[in-house]
Amino acid sequence: MNDFEQCPTxxxxxxxxxxxxxxxxxxxxxxxxxxxxxLTFVKWRALDALxxxxxxxGLTVLADKLNCVKSNVTQLVDKLEAEGIVRRVPDPGDRxxxxxxxxxxxxxxxxxxxxxxxxxxxxxxASFDEDAMASLRRLLILL
Amino acid sequence: MNDFEQCPTxxxxxxxxxxxxxxxxxxxxxxxxxxxxxLTFVKWRALDALxxxxxxxGLTVLADKLNCVKSNVTQLVDKLEAEGIVRRVPDPGDRxxxxxxxxxxxxxxxxxxxxxxxxxxxxxxASFDEDAMASLRRLLILL
DNA sequence: CATTTATAATTCAATAGTGTACTATTAACT
DNA sequence: AGTTAATAGTACACTATTGAATTATAAATG
Numbered sequence: 448m449n450d451f452e453q454c455p456t457x458x459x460x461x462x463x464x465x466x467x468x469x470x471x472x473x474x475x476x477x478x479x480x481x482x483x484x485x486l487t488f489v490k491w492r493a494l495d496a497l498x499x500x501x502x503x504x505g506l507t508v509l510a511d512k513l514n515c516v517k518s519n520v521t522q523l524v525d526k527l528e529a530e531g532i533v534r535r536v537p538d539p540g541d542r543x544x545x546x547x548x549x550x551x552x553x554x555x556x557x558x559x560x561x562x563x564x565x566x567x568x569x570x571x572x573a574s575f576d577e578d579a580m581a582s583l584r585r586l587l588i589l590l
Numbered sequence: 591m592n593d594f595e596q597c598p599t600x601x602x603x604x605x606x607x608x609x610x611x612x613x614x615x616x617x618x619x620x621x622x623x624x625x626x627x628x629l630t631f632v633k634w635r636a637l638d639a640l641x642x643x644x645x646x647x648g649l650t651v652l653a654d655k656l657n658c659v660k661s662n663v664t665q666l667v668d669k670l671e672a673e674g675i676v677r678r679v680p681d682p683g684d685r686x687x688x689x690x691x692x693x694x695x696x697x698x699x700x701x702x703x704x705x706x707x708x709x710x711x712x713x714x715x716a717s718f719d720e721d722a723m724a725s726l727r728r729l730l731i732l733l
Numbered sequence: 734c735a736t737t738t739a740t741a742a743t744t745c746a747a748t749a750g751t752g753t754a755c756t757a758t759t760a761a762c763t
Numbered sequence: 764a765g766t767t768a769a770t771a772g773t774a775c776a777c778t779a780t781t782g783a784a785t786t787a788t789a790a791a792t793g
Binding site for chain 2 (some may be wrong): 770772775
């Protein structure tokens with residue numbers, strides 16, 4: 448009995464159901480792979496966004512990149528800051544603004560997290576070839 | 591600037607990121623379409639599982655069908671029962687057990703919900719043809 | 734310049750979901 | 764039968780996320 452049979456399988460609603468449950472499953476797996484490092488996938492995505500951004504990043508921009516609301520980022524950054532992973536610095540050009548930057552520890556954790564994620568990802572996509580992954584990406588973007 | 595560009599786009603991790611965010615997005619849309627009926631997609635899936643099951647359903651079985659933990663179902667059924675959508679009845683064959691069954695109101699709500707969902711689903715899959723939907727289903731099942 | 738409008742971030746209350754511990758009951762095994 | 768192990772459901776504390784209200788600052792406009 449695989450998970451597929453536990454979902455409504457008929458029609459488009461069943462397909463969305465499958466998408467949603469598979470997304471949750473994937474997130475749970477990734478969270479599991481990051482737990483040893485004290486991270487979650489959401490936290491890691493925040494670090495990843497920070498490391499990839501050319502310029503220092505304000506909280507609103509970060510919320511956009513993480514597809515969540517500002518108040519969520521406020522609390523996420525609270526935690527990351529308490530853990531010494533990021534640092535808040537005032538935006539020199541806008542006294543309302545706060546910029547977030549990685550600490551050295553944060554940079555190390557991002558790297559460790561990426562390694563863990565690459566492992567977990569290989570397992571999740573064990574039965575995918577390059578074509579299947581490209582197809583999945585193309586289809587998801589259509590949504 | 592579409593959502594795709596807000597996700598890490600590289601490699602397998604990016605693809606999982608895309609899957610997770612698209613799943614969340616889809617759920618939010620479906621929840622929105624059901625809000626007028628006082629439902630969420632999770633609630634509707636519970637009703638759907640109940641309506642489709644041949645025999646009366648215990649909470650543990652329901653938890654399996656909804657891919658969540660038992661305590662979650664306890665609380666979900668608490669709410670549904672308070673709203674008059676389902677009813678708890680003792681399992682005649684096992685004094686530990688509780689079975690859940692739909693009320694008449696619940697049956698009506700399931701139908702109303704399905705109509706709302708079919709609408710929302712059509713919009714979400716606006717740019718999908720039959721082939722694309724079949725491909726997506728086939729790929730998600732591999733995960 | 735004064736006033737209105739928009740924006741950055743935070744606080745707080747509410748909701749959904751998880752995991753652990755617990756109670757009651759059933760099944761399994763001497 | 765008596766003890767042990769497994770199972771059904773619940774209670775409760777904790778986390779993640781959201782949305783509304785609030786404060787401070789910036790931008791736009793009469």
